[in-house]
Amino acid sequence: MIDQYAKYLILVILVGWIIGARECAAATPFTPRHADPVQEFWRWRAFPELKGQGLSCLAQDRDGNFLFGTDNGIYRYDGTNWRVIPFDEEIVGSRIYALYVAQDESIYVGSDLGIARFEDERWEQVFPAQGDYRWFTYDLTEAEDGSLWAGTEWGALRLAPSGMTLYAAAEDTTGIRQIVSDAVTLVAVPDRVLPKRAWGVGIGVAIVPSVSEPDLIVKVAGGGPAERAGLKVGDRVLSVEDDVEAEGRRVTVVQVQRADGQVDTIKLENERISAPDRRFRVYDVCDALNGTIWFGEYYGDLIRFDSTSGYQRFDRGDGIDQGVYPRICVTKDGTIWVVYGDNSKSVNRFDGEKWEALEVGDLGRGHHYTSILESRDGTLWIGGSRLIAHKDGEWRVYDPKETVPLPSHRTKLLEAADGALWIIGRGQDAARLDLSEKHWQTYEGLIFQCDTTDGAQWFISQDNGVVRYDGEGWTRYGVEDGLMDEPSKLIVTREGALWAAGSHEHVAATARLNGSEWILKRHSQLSWSIDPRAVYEAFDGSLWFAAAVDWWLYENRNFLGGVVVFDGTNWTHHPFPSITSYSYGIGQSSDGTL
Secondary structure (H helix, E strand, C coil): CHHHHHHHHHHHHHHHHHHHHHHHCCCEECCCEECCHHHCHHHEEEEHHHCCCCCCEEEECCCCCEEEEECCEEEEECCCCEEEECCCHHHHCCCEEEEEECCCCCEEEEECEEEEEEECCEEEEEECCCCCECECEEEEEECCCCCEEEEECCEEEEEECCEEEEEEEHHHHHHHHCCCCCCEEEEEECCCCCCCEEEEEECCEEEECECCCCEEEEEECCCCHHHHCCCCCCCEEEEEEEEECHHHCEEEEEEEECCCCCEEEEEEECEEEEEEECCCCEEEEEECCCCCEEEEECCCCEEEEECCCEEEEECHHHCCCCCCCEEEEECCCCCEEEEECCCCCEEEEECCCCEEEEECCCCCCCCCEEEEEECCCCCEEEEECCEEEEECCEEEEECCECCECCCCCCCEEEECCCCCEEEECCCCCEEEECCCCCCCCCEECEEEEEECCCCCEEEEECCCCEEEECCCCEEEECHHHCCCCEEEEEEECCCCCEEEEEEECCEEEEEEEECCEEEEEECCCCCCCEEEEEEEECCCCCEEEEECCCHHHCHHHCCCCCEEEECCCCEEEECCCCCCCCCCCCCCCCCCCC
């Protein structure tokens, strides 16, 4: 009696273990690996129409048209056709640095002559509104309040419906007023905010060149040769001649026209000037979307400004790996990112409290970084002499290569309205990188097989599993679910049954999905595997599976080759030579012949 009870208990435990094992062996969640879109050549498109045109900047208007600034004008591209908007060089200048499209569709250009606007098929000068002075404008950006900010040689300019305001160094305002009209409000940036840079060796004057008039002196160094000789702000320089006299002394002969019209010729010996030269030379402007504006000063200092707390300057003393030609980006989480265009080795990050210089491999060695933006998916993109992407804590660096048309010279980046990333190289051409997953998507390590009637998509994975995607989640099946250890083909029948074919322990095998588990059958006399190209459902619903090639090399397995057929109930093996020994494919003609 005890022995019988013990046997019964063992049987219950064994059945329970089998049921538990099957439950534990249920299909497991699966996470697909997405291919790196930058490395997929089919996502790229180059635009050779712009090559050799002196390409320098780009923008997109509200209608989706792309505008490319070149030496020869603005190229407008609507996705099919190109149109060239020629420059009026007397208004626009000879070199442009920035493009901006306003809400009213007018086009603003930042150039060596300041800011010009194209509207109603004509160009007009916006700033400075008088004369043709060289007023280099490096950046144009729209703020949250709709105003337009410009980073210029002599300060940060804000254009708003209420008027124009120029934020400039206090010591520069007198000279600047000689050029800009009274309609422009001048705001002095406090001296404590501006970096103190030495004048260096020279005569101690700063001039603003003019195309048609004598150059204008806008600044004179205190205690320098020019000030001691009586040169003043507002004097015009008619000619300048440098020379070297005895004992290597460098002299400059300047012919100037005074405000009263008097012309003087003055000989000045160059010397090292110790007086500080404070200038607010703004290379980049970035709106932080909370009322805060960031300015990147030409030589790398960063200045934060808001109407509540005023100005704050950051430099290498705050932990910045500082260079020149800064570009600033504020990401959605409020982090400030800064790169430089002069071989700096790091990407700089500010979390609101402290700066951190991040070295990303050989990030800055011999490379220039001239553009930075955050795309809508949260990726931080950096352009320059190569392309860098940062997402989820991971950095990826892409060097130019023949497989993709990546521009590589002082590139600028733009995220288009459709999510594509546009990249232009200065003096090169433009390229478009399609980052969308709306139409096409690549999954690494998965081979698509079929769709089942419930709408699920089925794949074979690189690790010899079968993967199901139902539109919401991914599931993987393996040998623990009854599947063979090397599936190579999936087929769904007209009645909706899902079959797998392949090899299990080096023997041809098939498996049918039954609920959440697979029912495996080994075909020990067929071959070492089933050829994935020779799996077929005939007109009568029977399933045909052909032997893989080279089965005869397995002398100790007694393989016979041919095909196996399942009629819905029974299996039949048709061995060689009654049928071909192996097959690369099976088909059926309209008369039913296989």
